[in-house]
Amino acid sequence: xxxxxxxxxxxxxxxxxxxxxxxxxxxxxxxxxxxxxxxxxxxxxxxxxxxxxxxxxxxxxxxxxxxxxxxxxxxxxxxxxxxxxxxxxxxxxxxxxxxxxxxxxxxxxxxxx
Amino acid sequence: xxxxxxxxxxxxxxxxxxxxxxxxxxxxxxxxxxxxxxxxxxxxxxxxxxxxxxxxxxxxxxxxxxxxxxxxxxxxxxxxxxxxxxxxxxxxxxxxxxxxxxxxxxxxx
Numbered sequence: 301x302x303x304x305x306x307x308x309x310x311x312x313x314x315x316x317x318x319x320x321x322x323x324x325x326x327x328x329x330x331x332x333x334x335x336x337x338x339x340x341x342x343x344x345x346x347x348x349x350x351x352x353x354x355x356x357x358x359x360x361x362x363x364x365x366x367x368x369x370x371x372x373x374x375x376x377x378x379x380x381x382x383x384x385x386x387x388x389x390x391x392x393x394x395x396x397x398x399x400x401x402x403x404x405x406x407x408x409x410x411x412x413x
Numbered sequence: 414x415x416x417x418x419x420x421x422x423x424x425x426x427x428x429x430x431x432x433x434x435x436x437x438x439x440x441x442x443x444x445x446x447x448x449x450x451x452x453x454x455x456x457x458x459x460x461x462x463x464x465x466x467x468x469x470x471x472x473x474x475x476x477x478x479x480x481x482x483x484x485x486x487x488x489x490x491x492x493x494x495x496x497x498x499x500x501x502x503x504x505x506x507x508x509x510x511x512x513x514x515x516x517x518x519x520x521x522x
Contacts, residue, residue: 401446
């Protein structure tokens with residue numbers, strides 16, 4: 301079973317502050333993803349990556365940056381957090397080619413006050 | 414419009430009964446994945462499908478890429494089946510996996 305670990309699991313931030321959500325996977329998957337989940341919207345793709353050094357925009361990238369410094373790590377960065385970014389964020393990893401099975405982390409709950 | 418549309422949006426079942434969830438695609442899906450989000454919020458892999466069917470215990474899933482839909486059948490529903498079921502498919506052969514809005518299932522005794 302794939303192991304995807306997110307940190308922090310819970311975070312309270314202030315408006316205008318910087319937030320970094322980290323994700324680590326130990327299964328040597330090429331692809332990694334950041335989704336957010338809000339009531340009424342299901343899971344929406346923010347950024348994804350095909351491998352170290354690669355970041356791609358998903359469907360809702362505005363207000364977010366991503367960084368993939370290594371195969372194992374993929375970070376989501378909110379430079380200037382806003383209350384509208386209050387959500388639960390999920391990281392996932394999967395095999396290359398886009399058709400690989402996805403494995404999710406446990407989620408990070410972010411509250412921006 | 415919705416690229417991955419799930420139905421129904423919510424479903425209530427008595428223990429021991431059967432039901433089916435559906436996922437319709439307006440994208441050219443080549444694979445589909447089904448997940449269960451349990452009441453604690455964890456996303457659990459249920460099925461990863463190419464066109465065809467798979468079965469795992471009381472769950473069975475089918476994927477028809479030509480007709481652009483997938484189904485998830487639950488047999489003999491149990492309380493622990495409660496949660497939200499999501500289907501997802503890659504868009505255009507890319508790594509972008511698009512999710513449906515989910516079906517919230519409540520199983521009661």
